[in-house]
Amino acid sequence: MINPDAAVLITGATSGLGKECALALGAAGRTVIVHGRRHDAADEVVKQIRKKGGTALPFVVDFSDLKALDKAFQNFPSLPLHGVMANAGVISRRPKVLGLSAQGYDMTFAVNVLAHQLILMKLSDRVLEGGRIIIVTSGVHDPRNRLSRFARISEPKWVGAQHLAHADEAPPELDLSNGFLRYSASKLSNIFQARILQEKFPHFDVFALNPGFMVDTDLIHEVPSFLRPFLKSLGRIITPFVKSMRLSSTTAKDVRSLLENLDWKNGGFAYLDGNIIESPSPNALRHDLATELWKDASEIVESSISL
Numbered sequence: 001m002i003n004p005d006a007a008v009l010i011t012g013a014t015s016g017l018g019k020e021c022a023l024a025l026g027a028a029g030r031t032v033i034v035h036g037r038r039h040d041a042a043d044e045v046v047k048q049i050r051k052k053g054g055t056a057l058p059f060v061v062d063f064s065d066l067k068a069l070d071k072a073f074q075n076f077p078s079l080p081l082h083g084v085m086a087n088a089g090v091i092s093r094r095p096k097v098l099g100l101s102a103q104g105y106d107m108t109f110a111v112n113v114l115a116h117q118l119i120l121m122k123l124s125d126r127v128l129e130g131g132r133i134i135i136v137t138s139g140v141h142d143p144r145n146r147l148s149r150f151a152r153i154s155e156p157k158w159v160g161a162q163h164l165a166h167a168d169e170a171p172p173e174l175d176l177s178n179g180f181l182r183y184s185a186s187k188l189s190n191i192f193q194a195r196i197l198q199e200k201f202p203h204f205d206v207f208a209l210n211p212g213f214m215v216d217t218d219l220i221h222e223v224p225s226f227l228r229p230f231l232k233s234l235g236r237i238i239t240p241f242v243k244s245m246r247l248s249s250t251t252a253k254d255v256r257s258l259l260e261n262l263d264w265k266n267g268g269f270a271y272l273d274g275n276i277i278e279s280p281s282p283n284a285l286r287h288d289l290a291t292e293l294w295k296d297a298s299e300i301v302e303s304s305i306s307l
């Protein structure tokens, strides 16, 4: 039985998959903590949930600043937690478009990995027995993923957290000038985080979720704006026929099941493609790399917030 007073935090709940999940969970009667970096956008999602009789609270902070995120926990709702969905994410082929985080880290690694590392470090203790943590990864982490390679998203090489955090200064042979490589490495890192988190906290279940290629979100912002409606419409037509493509509303149903369906209980770490348990890439299964990522990301976060 899920504690009816326990809340679910969804990061990046102002757009795309996170917003779909927040609305779906709110409509299902769960208390949702709606994270966003923009006040107006987070308030709007909270308003939509409340309008339909649901319960929601905003949690507003920009993940590009670890110190601000650390401080924001002073205002984090003091509710018991049933779950956390670590969902906020960015991608850019040209890393300069995203710039650096407030602490000088590569933005993709800072938002997708380091901010969530801090959240997991701060909140995991508060997740109740039988709770769920979902870390959103991507099929791009896997060299065998044909759609990612077709879309020219580079397969990740594991180069370590320090190089990913300081990607602009990495040796040229690591090829980190390619923003897609930074993204796929961040998504491999998300699986490492999920695996080590499960080892540390066996009282709740941890899932690394590949949500599928979703054409109806705002993730790919580099397509010229006049082309976006056309590509989204085309993508919606193609989606039902391509196994690794999904609409965000479909993935939101999978997320709700992972959070609420007791059949998923006590299974331990699982990598899911939608609602199907699969094996992640061989590198993602390497315990030494996962341990290294967790240790190094924790050290980077701790040193950043103590400055």
Ligand SMILES: NC(=O)c1ccc[n+]([C@@H]2O[C@H](COP(=O)([O-])OP(=O)(O)OC[C@H]3O[C@@H](n4cnc5c(N)ncnc54)[C@H](OP(=O)(O)O)[C@@H]3O)[C@@H](O)[C@H]2O)c1
Pocket (backbone or CB within 6 Å): 011, 012, 013, 014, 015, 016, 017, 018, 036, 037, 038, 041, 061, 062, 063, 064, 086, 087, 088, 089, 090, 111, 136, 137, 138, 139, 210, 211, 212, 213, 214, 215, 217, 218, 219, 220
């Ligand atoms: N779309 C896909 O095909 C796909 C495939 C595989 C995995 N994923 C993963 O799915 C997750 C959700 O992505 P999406 O497709 O739904 O994209 P999206 O529509 O762009 O949503 C991303 C969310 O992250 C938030 N965010 C970005 N930068 C942030 C920052 N500095 N601080 C705080 N929040 C920030 C965004 O806030 P704003 O609303 O303020 O921008 C937004 O709420 C990501 O982790 C992504 O890597 C997506």
